[in-house]
Amino acid sequence: MVVLSAARWVRSRLTDRFWRVQEVLKYARHFRGRKNRCYKLAVRSVRRAFVRSTKARREKKRFLRALWITRIEAASLEHGLKYPAFISNLVKSQVELNRKVLADLAIYEPKTFKSLAALAQRRRQEGFLAALGDGKEPEGIFSRIVHHH
Amino acid sequence: VAKTSLSSPPWPEVKLPDPVEEAKYHAEVVRKVNGLISAGHYGRLFAVVHFASKQWKITSEDLIMMDNVLEAECGDRIRMEKVLLVGADDFTLIGRPLLGKDLVRVEATVIEKTESWPKVNMRFWRRHNYQRKKIIANPQTVLRINTIEIYPCLS
Numbered sequence: 001m002v003v004l005s006a007a008r009w010v011r012s013r014l015t016d017r018f019w020r021v022q023e024v025l026k027y028a029r030h031f032r033g034r035k036n037r038c039y040k041l042a043v044r045s046v047r048r049a050f051v052r053s054t055k056a057r058r059e060k061k062r063f064l065r066a067l068w069i070t071r072i073e074a075a076s077l078e079h080g081l082k083y084p085a086f087i088s089n090l091v092k093s094q095v096e097l098n099r100k101v102l103a104d105l106a107i108y109e110p111k112t113f114k115s116l117a118a119l120a121q122r123r124r125q126e127g128f129l130a131a132l133g134d135g136k137e138p139e140g141i142f143s144r145i146v147h148h149h
Numbered sequence: 150v151a152k153t154s155l156s157s158p159p160w161p162e163v164k165l166p167d168p169v170e171e172a173k174y175h176a177e178v179v180r181k182v183n184g185l186i187s188a189g190h191y192g193r194l195f196a197v198v199h200f201a202s203k204q205w206k207i208t209s210e211d212l213i214m215m216d217n218v219l220e221a222e223c224g225d226r227i228r229m230e231k232v233l234l235v236g237a238d239d240f241t242l243i244g245r246p247l248l249g250k251d252l253v254r255v256e257a258t259v260i261e262k263t264e265s266w267p268k269v270n271m272r273f274w275r276r277h278n279y280q281r282k283k284i285i286a287n288p289q290t291v292l293r294i295n296t297i298e299i300y301p302c303l304s
Contacts, residue, residue, distance in 0.1 A: 047271065047273055047280065048273075050269045050270075050271035050273075050282070051271050051272065051273045053269065053271075054269075054270050054271055054272070057268075093245065095233075095243060095244075095245060095246060096233065096246040097204065097233060097234065098204050100204065101197050101204045101205075101206050101233075101234075104206045105197075105206065108206075109195065109241075111238075111241070112234070112236050112241045115241055115243070116243070119243070125163045125165060128163050129163060129165065138168065140165065141168070141171065141175075146245045148247070
């Protein structure tokens with residue numbers, strides 16, 4: 001005979017509760033206290049941990065940029081330039097290196113960083129002369145803009 | 150004019166070197182660097198390359214991992230064209246903003262294309278019965294930088 005609906009005395013029982021609980025506890029094993037063993041406490045902690053990690057992924061970019069800027073500032077002060085002067089003059093000389101690479105150069109390639117600082121200093125002086133002289137003096141060499149086609 | 154506190158401007162006097170002498174000095178420096186490059190008197194070269202919308206400081210035998218897909222099979226050789234800076238121990242070539250393609254050559258090979266570890270994206274508002282959980286695995290590509298070469302064509 002064909003039975004179209006399930007019999008009413010058969011109830012479905014949850015058989016894989018262990019594995020569902022382990023899925024959450026495996027993320028809590030390195031926590032401190034009872035939240036690494038007890039499911040009820042672990043669920044809350046794991047949820048907060050996930051939410052915090054998603055938010056931290058967006059803030060990590062901000063932290064790293066601030067760290068790079070601090071390092072570049074320290075390195076440029078060693079060469080006698082302040083950070084805003086350094087960065088603005090580098091940009092005006094059409095050198096498009098980002099802060100991550102500048103921080104790496106300041107750590108691992110001190111001679112290259114010194115040459116970049118000298119370039120920025122020279123461009124700064126040419127900028128001062130162009131602003132103060134404001135006459136028929138010839139333009140500075142490092143202030144010339146390179147045109148690519 | 151007598152030297153008082155207001156007779157000269159408060160900022161330091163800036164004097165640029167003589168342009169003719171400067172031009173001679175620049176030409177001499179360019180000749181020297183050209184000589185070094187053509188003679189091969191440099192050790193390990195490093196380069197700053199703009200690739201996959203990021204800038205990388207690379208040397209030869211370097212591994213690079215990027216968080217996206219590259220339309221090249223594993224084992225393909227790739228030439229990176231946007232080079233911003235090339236340097237060795239004694240000299241650096243700074244591009245404004247890029248260096249010429251006839252000056253530098255950076256070659257790389259695609260080694261592997263995988264997915265990242267499964268990252269968990271979760272949003273939760275307390276007391277509002279709202280939580281969403283999403284597992285993201287970004288595709289990643291690993292490149293090995295084979296060589297960085299420079300050619301003595303400065304001017």
